[in-house]
Amino acid sequence: MGQRHFLTVMSDVERLGEVAEFVENVAIKCGMNDAQMYDVQMAVDEAVTNVIEHAYRGRADGAIEIACECRGKEFVITIQDFGEPFDPQKVKLPKTRAPLSERNIGGLGLFFMQKMMDQVEFDFSAGQGNRLTMIKKVKK
Numbered sequence: 001m002g003q004r005h006f007l008t009v010m011s012d013v014e015r016l017g018e019v020a021e022f023v024e025n026v027a028i029k030c031g032m033n034d035a036q037m038y039d040v041q042m043a044v045d046e047a048v049t050n051v052i053e054h055a056y057r058g059r060a061d062g063a064i065e066i067a068c069e070c071r072g073k074e075f076v077i078t079i080q081d082f083g084e085p086f087d088p089q090k091v092k093l094p095k096t097r098a099p100l101s102e103r104n105i106g107g108l109g110l111f112f113m114q115k116m117m118d119q120v121e122f123d124f125s126a127g128q129g130n131r132l133t134m135i136k137k138v139k140k
Contacts, residue, residue, distance in 0.1 A: 002030075002070035011052045011062035011081070019048055023068060023077065030070035030138050039116035040075060040136050046109045047079050047132055055083025055130055074118075075136045082129035086122060 007022045009015040023044050027037045048064060056062035065080040114120050119135040 004067050004069045007066045009048075009064050009066070010060055011056040011064055011083070012060040013049070013052060015064075016045060016048060019066060020045060022066065026068035026070070027075060030075045031140050032075060032136070032138055033140065036075075036136055036139065040077065040134075043113045043116045043120075043134055043136075044077060044079070046113055047134070050109050051079065051081045051083065051130070055081045055086060057084065070138070073138050075138055077134045077136075079132045079134075080129055085124045086130045087124070 005022070005026045007019065009019060020041050023041055024037060027040055032040065044066075048066075051062075051064055052058065062081060062083050065078075067076075067078040067080075069076045110120075113134065116136075117134045118137050119133075121133045123131045123133070125131075
């Protein structure tokens with residue numbers, strides 16, 4: 001196992017740049033190419049934005065804990081928050097081939113995260129809050 005790197009930020013969109021820089025620095029250490037790094041950064045940006053908007057409902061006083069790790073040929077990102085519980089089963093995935101007038105509102109962020117990453121898992125427990133784990137295989 002590789003070394004885990006940690007960052008804690010408050011739930012403020014002004015912190016998204018700091019999160020992106022943190023993730024990029026660890027991804028570089030893992031040997032990710034630019035295309036993989038782009039996918040990871042987009043997925044993390046979407047995930048953290050969702051935490052700010054939905055888990056903390058726009059409040060800037062909630063903690064978001066981010067851990068990144070190179071694990072063999074995988075880049076593993078864990079995002080944890082202590083806001084409103086999230087149940088991915090309640091999110092209807094978008095009908096991307098349907099006309100705009102027939103599409104559901106919401107769900108695109110989760111859809112994009114699943115498309116950009118190799119694995120996306122959500123977990124919630126009363127004591128540990130919401131935890132999102134995303135994995136991207138490192139291809140050199």
